[in-house]
Amino acid sequence: MASRHANGKNASGIYRAIEESVNRTRLTEHFATRTNDNGVVVASSFHHPSRGYVWCPASPLLAAWLISRGVPASVQPLEVCLQQSSSQTPEEGVLFATTYQDVDHGTIGIAALAQGPLRDRAEQAIRAWTACLRTRRLLVPLVDTACASPLVPLPPQGREERTPLLTSKHRAPSVCGLADAARDCIVGFKQRGDTVLLVGDGGLAAGSSSSAAWLDDQEVVAVADERAAVSINVDDAAAVAFVVNPCSSTEEVAQILAVLRTRFPLLRGQHPDQWCYRTTDSRNAVRTAVAQSDLALAVQNGQAGWLPEDILSVRSLGDLDPTAIASAATITLVGAQRGFPVPGVGVNDLIESLSGLGPTSVVYQRVVSSISTDFLKTADTSRSRVSVPPSTPAESPSERRAKS
Structure with a gap:
């Protein structure tokens, strides 16, 4: 603890030295x-x-x-x-x-x-x-895009009339293993005769849901939110299964499933080790960065529905207020999803401009969820490595009385 405290003091001293250098040379x-x-x-x-x-x-x-x-x-x-x-x-x-x-x-x-x-x-x-010149940090949470390979049906001319819409042999190529897993689950549940519910909105941004093609062919029932979970009807409540739409927020998926399990107690579905955490991780990265900052700016990118309330939307550099910038030692910059260009201003424009207002450090932050399913095997291995001394036989009451 002593060394950590000393490092903190040194870092603080360096920060003050830089600040004083800016003021002294200005x-x-x-x-x-x-x-x-x-x-x-x-x-x-x-x-x-x-x-x-x-x-x-x-x-x-x-x-x-x-x-x-x-x-x-x-x-x-x-x-x-x-x-x-x-x-x-x-x-x-x-x-x-x-x-x-x-x-x-x-x-x-x-x-x-x-x-x-x-x-x-x-x-x-x-x-x-x-008045804005000062030493500052810029926090940039890394926000991922939605999957590049949504649930794409096989073209009608490529299958016979009775062939399932998707099969592992003829499915569309994918760069996301979780999207492949979701499609395989849909095929499996359909072959068992279940009504398949596609849970979640399927993307980081509005309009990026991957379920549209499935809905056209009525192969799955879209359950994008809790309101849809309350209103859907199925023919056989005992034959209902769910699959998570890739890139849906796991927080929202859990809320939807809570409603569905109340309505359909026999609901079965995709194993949690196949859920996608990309959206949840991206949102948590943003929330963590915003919580650390004095000011949070977001380029306009259609994500206002889940961004923290105190984040300011920036459409152009002219939207920036010097009075707000002046008092901010730490600023979070939330960019558009990679692969979705935004006209006007981007995070790199903000970084370059703000770096001209004093010595600046840019901190890129990412949240990554890691899924494990072999913890029981690991626990068994750990227990096998623990040596237990042999226990001595318990004495009978007569033996104890003889010794006394």
């Missing part, structure tokens, strides 16, 4: 220069008179913030000669800039160039975002 200045632009030019890079090359990763963020407030702005590298000046004529251009020394990336800054009446707006932007 300079907010303005420079007289020429510009031919009618709008505000946000610098993606520029050359400081004494600090040399300055990289500006947050430039898209500043430009988006200005544009969202009706100010014409563009992002450009500046190749102009800068001169410090205490006074400017109304026609002159002024570059407002804040720079600091980053421990890993040299000189970082934010800068905006404008002339005439737009100079006040450029200065306002630099002051607002300069």
Whole structure:
């Protein structure tokens, strides 16, 4: 415990040193220069008179913030000669800039160039975002996509009329073993004469359910939620089986099954070692990250139904508020599912822009469930390795009396 505490103190000391370094090296200045632009030019890079090359990763963020407030702005590298000046004529251009020394990336800054009446707006932007400079963490929970191989039926021309819709020999190719297992279970239960209930919504995002083709052929009954579990009817309540729709949330599946088992006490179904935990793991990764953060941002991706209530949806960089960013030492960024591109802004855009507002660490987090079914075998093996001393025969009452 002592060493852990010491490490914690050291880490805290390093954090304070970095924070002090940013504050100590931070300079907010303005420079007289020429510009031919009618709008505000946000610098993606520029050359400081004494600090040399300055990289500006947050430039898209500043430009988006200005544009969202009706100010014409563009992002450009500046190749102009800068001169410090205490006074400017109304026609002159002024570059407002804040720079600091980053421990890993040299000189970082934010800068905006404008002339005439737009100079006040450029200065306002630099002051607002300069207040956000600090050391911070960005937590990125890794959210998986739905299975790439949903329950796909065999084309009608590929089977005879009496052949089951799916068989292990002719099923569609899959990259997910759990999807294969679900399809095999459906075939097995159908061959026994059971009504098969496909439990769960079947995906991480709305509209990604894999059950549509099965529903068209009426081979299974979709039970996507508890309301459906209450309302479904079957011909024979003693011949009902369930299969979990791959990538459904296991939390929601358990709630649905609780309703179904009440209605159909003889319900049988797929073994839990074939349930898919991808969606549950992804949601738990998000919830864990959000619980650790001061601010949580999510790109718009259609998952609002299960995201925590205090998470903010971001459609563009212009949605970010400097007052909220300034007070946040830890920010969670929830991205769209991999393979589902979102127009506008993505997690990588947020990471790059926020990394220009102080020394930044990006922490990628994943939750992974591991399923085990051989625990009894393991327990037996462990017990066989324990040596038990032979017990001595118990003395009879007469022997004990003779000794006494």
